[in-house]
Structures are given as structure tokens and as C-alpha cells.
Amino acid sequence: MIRLDDRDIAILKVLSREGRLSKAELARRINLSPTPCWERLKRLEKAGVIEGYRAEVALRKTAPHVTVFVTLELENHSSAAFQAFERAVEAYPEIVQCWALGGGFDYLLQVVTRDVDSYQRLIDRLLDQGLGLARYYTYIVTKPVKTGHAPPFELLLGKGD
Amino acid sequence: MIRLDDRDIAILKVLSREGRLSKAELARRINLSPTPCWERLKRLEKAGVIEGYRAEVALRKTAPHVTVFVTLELENHSSAAFQAFERAVEAYPEIVQCWALGGGFDYLLQVVTRDVDSYQRLIDRLLDQGLGLARYYTYIVTKPVKTGHAPPFELLLGKGD
DNA sequence: CCGGGATCCTTCATTCTGACGGGTTTTCAA
DNA sequence: TTGAAAACCCGTCAGAATGAAGGATCCCGG
Secondary structure, eight states: OOOOOHHHHHHHHHHTTOTTOOHHHHHHHTTOOHHHHHHHHHHHHHTTSEEEEEEEEOGGGTOOOEEEEEEEEESOOOHHHHHHHHHHHHHOTTEEEEEEEESSOSEEEEEEESSHHHHHHHHHHHHTTOSOEEEEEEEEEEEEEEOSOOOOHHHHHSSOO | OOOOOHHHHHHHHHHHHOTTOOHHHHHHHTTOOHHHHHHHHHHHHHTTSEEEEEEEEOGGGTOOOEEEEEEEEESOOOHHHHHHHHHHHHHOTTEEEEEEEESSOSEEEEEEESSHHHHHHHHHHHHTTTSOEEEEEEEEEEEEEEOSOOOOHHHHHSSOO
């Protein structure tokens, strides 16, 4: 686990909100001259702390769609079953995120599709795939209240609690 | 809702994976010369289709932390209660995402904190805030299986189904 | 208390990219 | 066939990226 000082944290904080800032402007923001700032950035990228840069697309402005969360359980808690399921998840672009959970369910999925119908077809395909899905619950998102926020770097990385 | 052609979609697709590509390289990727490509990009940004650019930070490489999902219900389904809750959510940086749901729960939260302890303190603070929280369930993420993926632009925007 | 070295910074010079504008060519549909 | 929209092809200039050379600061052992 790489050691970060306050300036590194400042870099992460700034870029997690404005990822396309020029290096010169970034340096200005964190009160540093371009060169050391650029070296720090290179270091963070090389160490894999910054995994990449993504444009955030406002789907709502371009196409009708629904976001659905799905909790589900596998019939069989063998590592083979988990692996098979996780491999299947990778293959579906509509499954935008997936987490393995402790406490009541095995997985939580976030799915984005064109409409509820295509969501249901996706689920049907998953169920028919012989992955041993025992039970699933569907929760349609009616309103994204808060999304796309960066984790609280100061709270997590800072000295205090 | 803005109309996008295949080239616009290609731009979104590329930038949602490599948000810091230079304009020249972007143009090459989508088989267009720099100028029209740049004009399209400007149009997409101005229209708000591209909301911003974010660096993706691998928290796991920098600090111990836990991700927790929380489903919760409000006692009182009045719009005032919802508004109060949503305002409270905005104020907590540890609450990274929040969605209003149909089907069984009112809200789903994604929370990132240093450890389970500070998660519990966060929840306690929320509960003590007089927001009328009726019930909540905690699901700790044991493994991020698939994260940070762009939505399936072709499926959502394409002609076919 | 002081010198040496490591670390991190600043400044500066060079090269490259971005952000346009202007004019020409291509495409496509009426 | 013809006209409008879109793409292309420069050219220009400011600002950005990158690298080299040198200065401040801090830590440690003597």
C-alpha cells in the first residue's frame, strides 16, 4: 500500500472531480509548480493508484433507460459456482456493477437497460444459463439521488478519524 | 433528448474508457480528422451529454476501507420527509451514492468508510438526526466483482434491440 | 552545533498540442 | 441536379508538456 502525502491526496481529490485538467492547471490548483506535480502524477499512475480516466456520460440526456438493482442468491455456495457466476457477469455489458456481499445475499448487481422489458429478458437469460441461481429480487431505481461522487479521500487517508 | 449518430456514440464509448485521450488520438480512434471530431466533442460537452471527466482512484491501493450497501425505509412517506432525507445524504461525503427505489425499500445507499466501526458511527449519526428512519439493513461488500464499467451505449442507443 | 546527502522544490528552455478561423470539398437527400 | 450540412485541410498563436539544471530544507551522525 503506497504512502501518500497531503499533496498526493490533493491531486487525487482534484482529478477525481476534474479528470481532464491540464497538468499546468492541476499544478496551480495544488499550489505546486508543474514539474514536481507532473512527477507525482506519473508516480500515482504508475503505482496504479489512478487506474484510469473516464468521461461521465449523462445517459438521461441521450436515451431512455432504466437502472435496476438486483440482489441474488446462489443455490450452491461452492467456489466453482461463484466463479461461474462472476464470469457470466463479466460477459454482460448491461451489468454495470456487481459486488459480492456478506449478510443475507450473495450478490448485488446494478443493471442498465433500455426498459423493464429488456431487463426481464436479461434476467431470464441469466436464469437459463445453469448458474444455479436460487432467488433474486428486483429494485427499480426511481430517482438517482446522489451519484458519481468520489470517495472521501480526506476521511479515509487523513490522519484524524 | 439530444440526437446522436454513430460517430457521437463512438466518441462517448472511447472517452468513457479513456477519458484523457488527446483530441488528435481521439479523432484517429473514431476515423475522423481532428477538427470535426473536436466540434462534436464540444457539442457533446455543451449539451451536457458529457458531464465531466473523473480520474478513477484505486482506493484499495492507498488505504484500508470498507464499502457497505444500506437499504432503508422511512417511517413517513411524505415528500417533506424524502426531501429532508435526501438533503442529509448530500451532506455526508461517506455516502458515495444514493438511489431512490421502487419495490420494498425507499433508498439504497453505498457508503465508503475506513472500517465497520466508523460505518456504524455514521449510521448512528443518521438515525439520531430526526429524519424518521424506520428500518435499515446493512450489506458489507466482501468483493467488488465488477465496477466502474460504462453503460452499454450500443445497446441503449443503437437501432436494434 | 554543523556538514553531507537525500528529497523536494523552482525556474527556464524546448518542443508539441489545443483551439480556433477561413476556405474548399464531399455527401446526401430533396 | 442542386443546395445545405458536414467534413477536410491548412495556418497561426497561446498555452501546455516535458526535461535539464540548480536552489532550499530537513534529517542524521559526528
